[in-house]
Amino acid sequence: MDREVILRVENVSKNFGGVQAVQRVSFDVHKGEVVGLLGDNGAGKSTVIKMIAGVLRPTQGSISLMGERVDSTSPREVRERGIETIYQDLALADNLGITANIFLGREYRKKILGMTFLDERRMREQTEQILARLKITLPSPRAQVRDLSGGQRQSVAIGRAVFWRAKLVILDEPTAALGVKERANVLELIKSLKTQDVAVILISHNLTDVFEVTDRLVVMRRGEIIRELNTRESTEHQIVHLMIGSEN
């Protein structure tokens, strides 16, 4: 692939005490590419993700975003540098509105008589713009997140990542627990991230979803990458065998 490399994971290993959770893992993610990270439970997927997100520090190896190393920093700094991780529990505050969630921790402010206030109007306008750009339809930017469906909440979390110009979005099981129509909406949204030139790493147990949206697959087993393949050139059957280790 000749497109620009967004994320480069090089020879990364992670030990917990004497246990080797991840061994010498290397892969690249390119601009506008959706990569599926696959493996059975305990294969080391979440350890890899946590290292990319800055939650865990690799024992060995390096992780770099657009040529700059990010592997020794904090989750907050990793996020500020353009890697957004959307966890299963979504990390949204249910009691706040959509706009408040998208801007949480990075609110627009304005000064009145030397005091700092929230610039609600500007935040609301920006929220409407980003939702429109991603073709996300929600009841109203003022609606509380608790009143949204699972898919709509997922959209808010993705919208937040895109708004803050994430270069790489990591999605952890984004379609788990969603209805059929909701699932389709979220998959559409992942495809539209591509057109915004955002790179995506998708973790999912649902191979149908993975085959629908990914360009490339990275399959892990027992802490190692055992195969990288183009999605178009592989079959679900083949992937299952790779994951459980009976490919021959």
Added chain:
Amino acid sequence: MRKFSNTWIFATLAVFVVFFSVAAPGFFSSIGLRSVALFASEPLLLAVAETFVIISGGIDLSVGAVLGFTGVVGALVMRSVWTSSQSLGLSIAAATLVAVGIGTALGAVSGIIIAKLRVPPFVVTLGMLGICRGMTFVLTSGQAIIGLPETLGVIGNFTLLGFLPVTTLVAILIIGAASICLSRTPMGRYVYAMGGNRQAAVRAGVPVARYTISIYATSGFLAGWAGLMILARFATGSPLSGQNSELNAIAAAVIGGTSLSGGIGSIGGAIAGALIIVVLLVGLVIMNVQPYWQMAAVGGILILAVFFDNLRFGRSLGE
């Protein structure tokens, strides 16, 4: 949903007012309503303090004890400045500065222990309650502090336009500022976010530790003002002020629709909740009910309010 419940709270307040107007002859008179207004400043300030803390997912059991401590320290400072300078303005200014300053500092100390040492708010503020009560008695040897300027009591009980006591006006202004803080500033946004989903706030990069300290400091700041208002009304520094006030404050916040699990609540609700408690207390006094029954009544209402809060939550989950 918040609007809906606030309507109910104000309706409940109206029911209380009507009940005591009928059951307690003299309640619905200029004297009766004036006592409600006079008595309202501390419960209002403390209910707002408690509402801030509870929305953020914490609790502050020390508000009454901080009120008592700042009141007597304010009285001591006022007496010494008054004795040496005979200037009323200077005495009041010094007492205000010291009482509010100490209240804020004590709240900040609780906040630091909660945020940095990870001791649960319930334990920290219960400990702070004991510390402040103890220090109050150490400072005063259990005696009220007298010898304050006489004009202080006149100012403290002065009523504007016949119904608005100066102390309550001060409380209203401070509560107005607190309300703007909660609804329109980044701090207010983080109070709700921390109570709604603390993990989300942390992941979003909200400096949660710093704001925890600010929230408890705000609570102490409001308790300091409440201590001053009591001092102004009685023109004496009583070591007994603020005893059991935390019960009233928590009850007012919860009656006002603040959820004990955090994330939900409003200043409007806190005001209505505090007024319900004040109306109840004043009404019972006018009915000549033994004062000890007041606490029992507030306790009962607190439990009832939490029960109704659970019902409301159950219903909104079912939607």
